[in-house]
Amino acid sequence: MRSPERYTLTSTDAMGRKITVTAALCAVILLIGIAVGSVYVTPADSIAIIWHRITATPLPEGIAATDAAIVWDLRLPRALLAFIVGAALSVSGAVMQSVLRNPLASSYTLGVSSGASLGAAIVIVTGISLPVMGIFTLPTVGFALGLGTILLAMGISSRLDGNMENNTIILTGMVISLFINAAVTLVSAIEREHSQRLIYWQMGSFQGKTWSAVAVLLPICIACTLAVSRFNRELDMLTFGEEQAKSMGVRAKRVKWVLLVVAAALTGSAISFVGVIGFVDLVAPHIVRRIFGASHRYVVPMSAVLGGGFMVLCDLAARTVVPLQELPVGAVTAMIGAPFFTYIYLSRRKGAR
């Protein structure tokens, strides 16, 4: 017989190991993402370059200035952005799945992505540029419409159903999402000269992303993820259903609103910079739950780490698999993710218990 304290202790040890391994793995992936490309810079040189730029000391002998420029100006911001976007999408997916008690729920199904696509379509077709925002016009409009869509979905479902049942929210979100998608398709059919750019936006890409995107997105994502972490316990309890959570003292409806909006903001801000990227928000949280259990104390941070690492890997594949050509990263996430997901899900299920 094992007492609960003993159990908690051993489980913490095992958990610590798992976390360390996962984090180390993701760090390695990040480093490979920086080193590998059309020009190969050794990982050691990459680290040296980054170290010298951060500490503002001159480069050591033997490292070409062009290599330094590639690593610092192109690869590092791009890899970091991929990591941040992957982390944001995964945390958002984990929250949506738990709050709505639906393993298939995500910002994608609730219309955030289609709203943002509509915003992108408007900006691309009309070519408008907001004052002050400048190059951030597209992200801003995309974010606003993405968030607007989910607020609309939640507003309508609270009208339809005072209790805001999960299924009402999901169904309303999907209907609105399909509707807006149709509108985007219409726009790209009519405005043929812009349709190529629009289609590419809807498949997502990290091409040509610089530090400015990282500088905007990083603080948003950290703030939103911390906000989500504040609700770890409530998230745990909400997975048992709103009524049980309420009876344990959770202000379920309020918490649900806050979490859904924060999750939508995470997705909205991430995809507004890089275009629509699906799948990672669905897959990463499920894999994390398989490995670390369902407690949100682990699910939220580890979804961020794993999702981030996964996205860096996908971007690496997107820009290296076919020489001299960039694949849309949104397609790569699904191509790599789907078989991997199936493998993890099925093998764990067979192995455990």
Add this chain to the structure above:
Amino acid sequence: MDNITVGYGGEPVVRGISFSLDKNENICVLGPNGCGKTTLLRALAGLLPYGGSVQLDGKQLREMKARELSKRIAMLSQTSGIYFSYSVFETVMMGRYLHMRDRFFAMPSERDREFVERCLRAVELHDVAGKEISALSGGQLQRVFLARTLAQEPEVILLDEPTNHLDVKYQIELIEYLKEWSREDGHRAVGVLHDINLAMRLTENILLMKDGRAAALGRAGTEITAGLLREVYGVDVVGFMRQSLRKWEQYGAGDAEGGRVETS
């Protein structure tokens, strides 16, 4: 509670129900499907707005903060599906939510841990504290939820058909445990149980409902008569029970005459 009316917007489902419950007393709400038992219970749990007056020790329910209410009144429902699995210990710890939320980072204190352990011992699940709840049997899972409800340290437990899907042994054990629980510290239980036998095992204090109204309130055998039960349920309940009893008597007398039923 006095002259309670509850509805889901539009026509009220429950009308004009009144009863009072002393400390260390239990009451069972009986009635056919759709008579409003569960609706009444949900109003008592603060999940539905109500008309009329519900007081707990002289304080109006609707004037209580949601937090105070869920600290004092807990609900044990029938087991629902589990979407994501937690360990038994983690699940029961969720019952301590309100007790630890004021603390920094809402970390469980030593007292929370001890209390959870005590609850696990009470339902005899301390051996499996580390197990995932998705790996438990239905009976064990319901006991986890009972432990979680106990971990809330409520004064009142509302039972929403918690014995559904349970084996007869666990049904009896659950009811016996709650009976014992309600004997101490001014605890009270309000039960909605489908099984009339189990309900009467918990208490003979009964509220009989029909079509959202009280058909009778009182003790089994005095206020609650055979004729009334037949009228409310549309079937001769007492006759049916006696018929069943005759069948069971073919097995010879059990050892539980008038006393506790042994469960092992």
